[in-house]
Amino acid sequence: MGRYTSLVAVAAILAAPASAETLRDALAKAYRDNPTITAGRAQQRATDENVPIARAAGRPGVSATGSITDNLIRSGNSFTTPERIAQTGISLNVPVFSGGAVRNSVRAAETRVAAGQAGLRGTEATTFTNVVAAYNNVLRDEAIVSLNAQNVKVLETNLKAAQDRFQVGDLTRTDVAQSEARLSLARAQLQGAEASLIGSRENYVQLVGEAPGALEPPPPLPNLPASPDSAVDVALQENPDLIASRRQRDATRYDVKVAQASRLPTVGVGVGENYTSYLGSLGAGSGLGIGQNGAATSIGLNVSLPIFQGGRPAAQIRQAQALRSQAIENATAAERQVIAQTRSAYAMWRSAQEVIKSSETAVSANRLSLEGVRAENSVGNRTILDILNAEQELLNSQVTLVSARRDAYVAGFALLAAMGRAEARDLGLDGGPLYNPADNYDAVRNRISDFATGPAPSPIAPTTAKVPAQSATVTRPLDPELDTAVDRSAPLTTGEHTPNR
Known part of the structure; x- marks a missing residue:
């Protein structure tokens, strides 16, 4: 019941009005078109085919042969050597006993199919986590660009005011130089922020396949x-990568049995039908009534008992045992990784939550500080440098707040992914039915036709070559929580009513 409630809740919060591009939209596009996911599905379909391949070794086999021979040179008195001979034959071979090799090969293949299906879930969850990070990176960098652009405009106003005050002798050249330096630094920071935004948008295009709109x-x-601890408990049961690693470990147990079967006898039943025609050339001209056609039917029991194979079976068994040991250790390593990943994601999420609280307090305090510094400057109690420092501190706290919000969300989603609860079925993605890898497996597992091939491969994920290069243009209004009500216009800094210092 708790798992179902979680699925409904995640799907519900990702639903949003269709007027703008939402996180749910981006995840749905990536789920449908991301090449990492579509390639993973193709890989899983290839893994599915290992089951009918393994089963084929235990199924009857039918083969047919045919030949025509023309004897160009014969002895002069030969009546039994025909000039020509045509032969056809058909044989049926039925494996009866293979020492368990076929049975265990099928079980190993089926277990690896289950591992692949879990691995595909892990691929989807990892891609979704990357999309969530890219989505929030765009939002963060758009806000940072807006904050830096606002800071540049404010510093341009400050510089103009400082130059005006310098003209009337109210400020020194040093004050003007400080304003010029701080404005140059702000412009450089804006350039860096715009470059980061372009990079984030291009990464979004890479993952989603389309340019980000109004997110x-x-x-x-x-x-x-x-x-x-509660997160780890869930992750140990539901993390798809851990499940896949455990299934791979289980499959190697059957591999060892397959290797052991190479030392056991094999038994099969063979049935054959052969037809021979001498095309009227046997004993031609001898006057003897010799039959020109013949047929034969055979049935037999084939038994193969290995006695000595040069040490190959023992080497294969040792190899399979070593690979099983490796798979066991890999499963333990995967478990450790999931535990560390889950705990780290939880710690990052909690830390980002605390940073958000601290940053919100810092933004409020720096906003009040800037307002006070500007007011005190207007009566000559604060310098231009004090205003510049207050502006920078406010900007820094705002950037820290924006980054912390991004970090908290991405870490929270990564935590859900580590717990196995950030997959397509959890997110309630639109855009058609969800891809079910079991459908292909059910369709091919029992196929016996040699001619039931699949459709020719064709591209699924679209190219992004025609997506325009991204720019740093930001049309989104700045979040009111990040804006400030402080009057940062020129009259505050002109010093019109300020005594000379």
């Missing part, structure tokens, strides 16, 4: 764990 703020993440 809506992401919805809150539900059902985050109360402690790292």
Whole structure:
């Protein structure tokens, strides 16, 4: 019941109005067109085919042969050597006993199919986490560009005011130089922020396949764990990568049995039908009534008992045992990684939550500080440098707040992904039915036709070559929580009513 409630909650919070591009839209596009996911699906379909391949070794086989021979040179008195001979034959071979090799090969293949299906879930979850990060990176960098652009405009106003005050002798050349330096630094920071925004938008294009439009703020993440221990408990049961590693480990147990079967006898039943025609050339001209056609039917039991194979079976068994040991250790390593990943994601999420609280307090305090410094400057109690420092401190706290919000959301989603609860079925993605890898497996697992091939491969994920290069243009209004009500216009800094210092 708790798992179902979690799925409904995640799907519900990702639903949003269709007026703007939402996180749910971006995830749906990536789920449909991301080449990492579509390639993973193709890989899984290839893995599915290992089951009918393994089963084919235990199924009857039918083969036919045919030949025509023309004897160009014969002895002069030969009546039994024909000039020509045509032969056809058909044989049926039925494996009866293979020492368990076929049975265990099928079981190993089926287990690896289950591992592949879990691995595909892990690929989807990893891609979704990358999309969430790219989506929030764009939002963060757009806000940072807007904040830096606002800061440049304010510093341009400050510089103009400082130059005016210098003209009337109210400020020194040093004050003007400080304003010029701070404005140059702000412009450089704006250039860096714009470059980061372009990079984030291009990364979004790479993952989603389309340029980011007007992105809506992401919805809150539900059902985050109360402690790292509870998160780890869920992750150990539901993390898809861990499940895949455990299935791969289980498959190697059957591989060892397959290798052991190479030392056991094999038994099969063979049935054959052969037809021979001498095309009227046997004993031609001898006057003897010799039959020109013949047929034969055979049935037999084939038994093969290996006695000595040069040490090959023992080497194969040792090899399979070593690979099983490797798979066991890999499963343990995967478990450790999931535990560390889950705990780290939880710690980053909690830390970002605390940074958000501190940054919100810092933004409020720096806003009040800037307002006070500007007011005190207007009566001659503060210098231009004090104003510049206050402006920079406010900008820094605002950037820290924006980054912390991004970090908290991405870490929270990564935490859900580590717990196995950030997959397509959890997110309620639109755009058609969800891809079910079991459908292909069910369709091919029992196929016996040699001619039931699949459709010719064709591209699924679209190219992004025609997507225009991204720019740093920001049309989104700045979040009111990040804006400031402080009057930063020129009259505050002209010093019109300020005594000379």
